Amino acid sequence: MGSAIASRLGLSRGQCRVLVGSGAAAGTAAAFQAPLTGAFYGFELIIGVYAIPSVAPVMTAALLAVLTVRTLGAEPFPIIVPPIPDLTLADYPPFILLGLIGAGVAIAIMRLVTLVEKGFQLSGVPAPLRPMIGGLGVGALALYSPQIMSSGEGALHIQVGTGVTVSVLLVFLLKICASSLSLGSGFRGGLFLAALFLGSLMGKLFAGAAAFAGLPVDPVVSAVVGMAALAVGIVGGPFTMTFLTLETTGDLAISGLVLTAAIACSLTVRETFGYSFSTWRLHLRGESIRGAHDVGWLRDLTVGRLMEPMRATFSADGTQAAFRAAFPLGQIRHVTLLDAEGRYAGLVRVARVYSAGQDGPIDAFAQHRTAILHPDMNVTEAAGVFRDANAEMLAVVDPDTGQVLGQLHEVEALRRYAHEVEIARRDLSGGD
Known part of the structure; x- marks a missing residue:
C-alpha cells in the first residue's frame, strides 16, 4: 500500500x-x-x-x-516467562552458543528451500501443478501434528509453555520440511512467523541438551531467546526481535540475553552466508540486493544512460597517413576504429600515431579491442572494466551486433557515481 x-x-x-x-x-x-x-x-x-x-x-x-x-x-497474547534472577557474565555464554546454533540452522533452512525449489524445477512437473504437490506433502506431514501447518501465534505460545519432549524434535524437523516444501513448490510467502515458531522449538531442544550437559538453562527462557535468534538469522533485524521479546514478555532481563544471541547469530550469518532469506531469494534471481539499503539507483545508473555519442571513427583498414590527415594533432584524443562491416575494432590514441612518425596500417595502434562496455552495465561494473583495462575512455558496443553505440570516459562515470551516492546519502539522512 x-x-x-x-x-x-x-x-x-x-x-x-x-x-x-x-x-x-x-x-x-x-x-x-x-x-x-x-x-x-x-x-x-x-x-x-x-x-x-x-x-x-x-x-x-x-x-x-x-x-x-x-x-x-x-487481545494481545503475552508470553509468560519465569522470574529471572540477576544475570552475571557466566549466564551469557550458553545463549551465545544458542545464537551460533541458530545461525547454522537458519543457513540450512534457507539452502533447503532453494534445494527443494531446484528439485521441483528439475523434476519436469509443470509449474501450475507444483503447489498442489507441495500442499499434499505439507498436509501429509501435518497428520502428525497440526502445529506443522501453523504460522500464527497459537502454536508458538503452546510450545513455549510446554516441556521438552521427543515430540518437540519431531515437530521441529517436520516444520522445517513443511516450510521448505511449501515455499519450494511455489507458494508465496516468507519465513517470518515460521522462523519464530522454529526458533522457540530450537531453544527448547537446546535447553534439553544443556540439561544433559549439566547446564541450568530454563526451557522457557531458552525458547524465547531461540525464537528471536533464529528469526534474526532468517529475517534479519536484531533490534526488531529484541523489542519483540521485550514487548511480548515484559521482561527486561531476558532482552539482554536475546540481544546477545541475536547479534551472535546475525554476525555469523552475515560473515558465512551473507544474506537474509529475502535477499537470498533476490540473489538467486540475479539481483544484487544484500540488505535494506537502496541499490535501485545503482541499477538504474547504466552505461546506456551515461554514455555520449562517439565523436570520431576511422576505418580499421586505413593508413596512418590518412589518419593524420583526418585528425590533426590536438583536435581530439581518441578515435574509434571500425571494421568493414561497421563493427568495433579498437581505440587509437591520436598522440601515439603522431609520435610514431611513420606510415603503415592504422590497425597496429589499436588498443582495447576486447575491453568494451555494454549499455546495460551499471556504473560499478563499468568501473571494473576501466580498472582492468587501465583505460580512461572506452567504447560502448552492442553485445549482439558489435555496433558502436557511443563512448564513456572513466572520469564521467566516477563523477556521476559520486553524485548519485551523495543523493542516496541525503535521502537516508533526510537532508536537502
Missing part, C-alpha cells in the same frame, strides 16, 4: 522508502500489538537506517496501528 501511494503521488525514492517502511511498521505492530517492534522492523528491514526525519512517520504509523487493533477489540 505504501509503495502504491508513493507511486501515485510521485514521491522521491527516499520518501517512497519512508512511506513503505511506515506501512510495514504499522502491519507488524498491529500483528503483535508491539509498536516498537513494528517501528524497528521498518527501520532495519525496509528503510535500512535510523534517521531522525523518518522516526516521526514510522513511529506514528506503528502507534496508530496498535491503537486501532485494540480499539477494534483484538
Whole structure:
C-alpha cells in the first residue's frame, strides 16, 4: 500500500522508502500489538537506517496501528516467562552458543528451500501443478501434528509453555520440511512467523541438551531467546526481535540475553552466508540486493544512460597517413576504429600515431579491442572494466551486433557515481 501511494503521488525514492517502511511498521505492530517492534522492523528491514526525519512517520504509523487493533477489540497474547534472577557474565555464554546454533540452522533452512525449489524445477512437473504437490506433502506431514501447518501465534505460545519432549524434535524437523516444501513448490510467502515458531522449538531442544550437559538453562527462557535468534538469522533485524521479546514478555532481563544471541547469530550469518532469506531469494534471481539499503539507483545508473555519442571513427583498414590527415594533432584524443562491416575494432590514441612518425596500417595502434562496455552495465561494473583495462575512455558496443553505440570516459562515470551516492546519502539522512 505504501509503495502504491508513493507511486501515485510521485514521491522521491527516499520518501517512497519512508512511506513503505511506515506501512510495514504499522502491519507488524498491529500483528503483535508491539509498536516498537513494528517501528524497528521498518527501520532495519525496509528503510535500512535510523534517521531522525523518518522516526516521526514510522513511529506514528506503528502507534496508530496498535491503537486501532485494540480499539477494534483484538487481545494481545503475552508470553509468560519465569522470574529471572540477576544475570552475571557466566549466564551469557550458553545463549551465545544458542545464537551460533541458530545461525547454522537458519543457513540450512534457507539452502533447503532453494534445494527443494531446484528439485521441483528439475523434476519436469509443470509449474501450475507444483503447489498442489507441495500442499499434499505439507498436509501429509501435518497428520502428525497440526502445529506443522501453523504460522500464527497459537502454536508458538503452546510450545513455549510446554516441556521438552521427543515430540518437540519431531515437530521441529517436520516444520522445517513443511516450510521448505511449501515455499519450494511455489507458494508465496516468507519465513517470518515460521522462523519464530522454529526458533522457540530450537531453544527448547537446546535447553534439553544443556540439561544433559549439566547446564541450568530454563526451557522457557531458552525458547524465547531461540525464537528471536533464529528469526534474526532468517529475517534479519536484531533490534526488531529484541523489542519483540521485550514487548511480548515484559521482561527486561531476558532482552539482554536475546540481544546477545541475536547479534551472535546475525554476525555469523552475515560473515558465512551473507544474506537474509529475502535477499537470498533476490540473489538467486540475479539481483544484487544484500540488505535494506537502496541499490535501485545503482541499477538504474547504466552505461546506456551515461554514455555520449562517439565523436570520431576511422576505418580499421586505413593508413596512418590518412589518419593524420583526418585528425590533426590536438583536435581530439581518441578515435574509434571500425571494421568493414561497421563493427568495433579498437581505440587509437591520436598522440601515439603522431609520435610514431611513420606510415603503415592504422590497425597496429589499436588498443582495447576486447575491453568494451555494454549499455546495460551499471556504473560499478563499468568501473571494473576501466580498472582492468587501465583505460580512461572506452567504447560502448552492442553485445549482439558489435555496433558502436557511443563512448564513456572513466572520469564521467566516477563523477556521476559520486553524485548519485551523495543523493542516496541525503535521502537516508533526510537532508536537502
